[in-house]
Amino acid sequence: MSSLRAFGRISKLLQGPLKCPSRSYYAGTMEPFHPYPDREPNWVSAEEAVSAVKSGMRVFMHGAAATPVTLVDALAEYGKKANLKDVEVIHIHTEGPGTYAKPEYAGIFRSNSLFLGANCRQAVADGRGDVTPIFLGEIPHLFRRKILTLDVAIVSVCPPDNHGFCSLGPSIDCARSALQNAKYIIGLVNKRLPRTFGDGLVHISHFDALVDENRELPEHKEHILSAEEKQIGKLIAENLVHDGATLQMGIGSIPDAVLAQLGNHKDLGIHSEMFSDGVVDLVKTGAVNNSKKVLQTGKIVSSFTVGTRKLYDFLDNNPFVVMCDVAWTNSPAIICQNPRVTAINSCIEVDLTGQVCSDSIGTRIYSGFGGQVDFIRGAALSHDGLGKPIIALASSTKKGVSKIIPYIKQGGGVVTTRAHVHYVVTEWGIAYLFGKTLRQRAYHLIQIAHPDHREALEKAAFERLKTMPVP
Template identity: 45%
Template sequence: MSWKEVYESRIMSAEDALKKVPANSRMFLAHSMSEPTYLVEYMCDHKEWFTNVEICHMGSSGKHRYCNEEGMEGHLRHNSFFVSGLSRQAVMDGRADYTPAYFHEVPGMLEDGTITVDTVMLTITPPNENGEVSLGLSCDYTRAAVKNAKLVIAQVNDQWPFTISDGARLNVSDIDCFVLHNEPIPELKPGPLTEVEIGIGKNCASLVEDGDTLQLGIGSIPDAVCASLADKKDLGIHTELMCDGVMNLMKAGVINNRKKLIDPGVATTAFIMGTREMYDFVDHNPEINMQPVDYTNDPVRISMLDHIVSINSAVQIDFNGQVCSESIGLMQISAVGGQVDFVRGAAMAKHGKAIIAMPSSVKGKISKIVPVLDEGAAVTTNRCDVDYVVTEYGIAHLKGKTLKQRAKALIEISHPNFKPELIKAFEERYHCSYES
């Protein structure tokens, strides 16, 4: 059969495709913006078709109805690999589960059966003239899920960008069911930056040198960092996530990827989030190199990128330098994601820098620099891995520092509202004057 015959023979309705999902099985949804919204909503509208189906994913652009609506019990249950605002309460209440994992390890666990996958649902482009479809905005673990699932259901969306790198392309024969449904892609639009975020961005940018390769996340702090890099030259991108700030720097010529030792000339990423302008920018763009997350986030590969600078955020950091980036006490609010992947990769790289960037406080009311982490808080990045910590008040370099020196350096960049109590805690713990 030709690829066209294969494709046309597998086109079906959402109902026909979803009724193929077996009972007592595990379904993975594609990551982030690549979640097939139409199919997921249709599934939740007809929950009675399903018996004990576990819904797994990391980030999601959807509504999480499968863990937040009444009556899902016995039909659909969520197992999150990256807890979000829409799944936090369900996890806390025991109506959903959380599985911790380093991001770079997820594809390997799908491949070796550590994590089994029965069904995967994703969004793709229509096929090109060679019978290839593109994963578009999400390669990460999605490619491994497709390759190892027993049933692959794809929503074909003609508004989906066609990212052309080898890591993003599949053949129509890799997919069992094609459901044709066009809809706008969810957008994540950057908001206005606060003075605190601008200060953090400038402090982070001061650690970036011409020719460095960057790993950035998404949100106000990465946006602020990007806004402070306009005077840099010959920057590169090797990251798990690419957003509008990176696009703007590429358009301005600040990021040209010329000096990267791996994948020179292209921006390497595992997934993309942003605005419609961003999605149009990456469509058929040869400078965008989409790859699975076990490629982008492999610490060994990252270590081969001389002058790699990773920038990640945190919820809390204690006097020891222990970083919690995923929970508030016992409440799981996100996950480890790729933070440790890049912190360790940057630590092994020549001239590498790993930055933990965060506001010094929550609106001046709660200090994010604390003597000890909240009870039950997860240690995301351990104290021996932490390198630079940045707030709006400055930079603390912790590598090679004693416990006293670490605590003092962190107090120096804390919010003024909390310095007196932090100094008191320092003196009580270390039995010495803070000024000595």
Template identity: 40%
Template sequence: MYIEEYRKKCVSADEAVKVVRSGDWVEFSWAANMACLLEEALARRKEELHDVNIRAAVLLKSSAILESDPTGEHFTWNSWHLSGSERKLVQNGQAYYIPIKYSEVPRWLRENLQTDVVAIQVAPMDEHGYFSFGVTISHYAAAIEKARAVIVEVNEDMPSIHGGYDHVVHISKVDYVVEGGHRGLPVLPTAPPSEKDKTIAAYVMPEIKNGACIQLGIGGMPNALGQMIAESNLKNLGIHTEMLVDGFVDMVLAGKVNGKCKQLDRGRITFSFAAGTQKLYDFMKNNPVLAGYPVDYTNHPCNASRNENLISINSCLEIDLTGQVCSESAGSNMMSGSGGQLDFVEAAYYSKGGKSFICLPSTYKDKQGQIKSRIKGLLTLGAVVTDTRATIHYIVTEYGMVNLKGLSTWQRAEALISIAHPDFREELIDEAKKLKIWRQSH
């Protein structure tokens, strides 16, 4: 019965984007859900549009909109969370970051933000008239509630995802359907773990017990940990995470995950969006073990912390001697975003038996090739504090692991210096003395 309505709403991409007006705010793609045909069609309308604001995030491939308008005279790109390519665009003045905790996005869309058009990629419609949002549930339902017009680009290769709620949109709420055929999904390559990553992961592994519920961030270290878990003797693990990545698939296929010890969504893998290789997308297709939810469900500390023994593993760029963590900028240059890191740092500590780990290599090389410490007396001028010092639990480098909860400032300085690169420890002690947070202990 829904096929006739579907056919009436089927139009070309060029016809669909005529609904966009100058001054509109368009909620666009997130990560692997890039609506390529709609983007290309919107770019072709450049000369007749002005002050159109695009909201998107985690751009995984080149953008036709940005390429068509490098000076930003017609379109402004606003990102919820920066990918590597968006980072460069921000530094060139072509894009702008929206500072927000990821868990707050759906409410902010409903209560505060102008949203005129939603233009997203979806899976093919099912027999009941529903389009699955596919690998990105995130905040789409909230945006659709506010929009004047909703356009869906159907990708035959987008997997339909089982969910909890707000993971689908019905044809009755859609204004235009653009058939995209088989488009594939953009791949997010997983960086192979370095030796430092493996060493850091080895410090965390003993803290994970049978029945724990796991949240992993993205990057080499979480990937190393996922591989170690897959090869370990751990069992009865659960997954409650913001982002689903390839490492989780390895854990499931190795028989480490059944979710039977979870208190929330027992037996299911809870997530809000996914990006990775084709292995991940194949695993997700019509998989009833998955529970895709909007991000205000997955990331809200009150929800995530209901799972006992929640283990949260994330990375950062630098940390100061009092425990302030920067995970999103290099000085004033934005690198990524707040995301859901603070949500899970708090949730893991609220969880009965839970633990939060922030992991980082002790050093990095600057543009001149000089080695610098990631543990600093003070954060780099302009650096954004992602996690406040009061929320931090465990910090891990390749030189060890320390628990900062409840420590005074001098104890924190001492603990962090103990896991800094040895070449920088004396320098850091001098910094701590200047900051009046050093006490010569035994």
């Protein structure tokens, strides 16, 4: 019996095959929280679990620190063995080898990245994989509005508690919406996955197949910060982060560098799409207590995390942290309600008018939109008028090429528009662009470019604008 036919066996419980109208909650979507009476999933091997996948299906794969690596590898192996064709694997960035995206699986699987990770970059560059440009906060809409229908969802969960509830652990993001809308759900029950509070609780009766696991989570080791990154962190911490601020940090060493400088701040709060080990240290020093936040006062709010075992142990069974659906955490209408929203994001390059390229290097797609625009806008719209949308980058590459440039590279994508940008920070200073004309923007950006490039940038600004940059 095929997996979908097996699912049909329980359709009476679900009031109609594959539609599940009884699984609803306040937003009118299917709800994985409540128990189904008299329904238990099958505990099977990894190979048996992924055998539910058939040619032509669309499969959601859990991402970030919760990437179910064992099932990723089992799915790839099964795809070859069963001669599968045209299986679409859809996900945000995943950790591990991303086996299905390797060249030998072309034609069997095609990866579709909603945020591109390192393990899928070559597949996209070679034309064997796809990228869907989308704001992180809008990914759940793809599933809930049936723009992308999901046949199978493969997720990691912690073991069930005494009441039968599992947790999606460190990666709620769009995984909750995938579970709400997938026709068949496979869970990798990993004893090493932290149990988290918030939107990621799932009752065991919603799974169709479960696989037992005891494997360490993927880790991102802490970066060794460069002198430039440390200086950027110092500039932001001392000039733009104030006591009582609500912080959002994107991925990368520059947000980490800012966190490393905040140990003496007071009453900081966290409302972010993600965070890493640096926040744990600020909780221990007392700098982060979330006491001034309007929403979820007293609690860290996030959607996913990636870090080391220190972070995962901090998350485990900790009510101080609430992991939420990314459609809520990343809604600008939600973000702007907190005090002094300070959004700290990095990028690849900025042109002289303030256009920000964050997802690509020329035509080569490098990452994705993520939550950058969601939080840049949320900070700009802060109800208290004290929000600070910040774009931070080193002034030049390791090879000495300027990252402040006359034009975005051919084929490069604008993620954050020049109308969104307020603060741009390099190791040479802070440029405030909001309300500035194009020639003023050029002037202030040239002042924070590397000194070796300022004269050339000034000439390029004149050629582009037909006038000299002015303060």
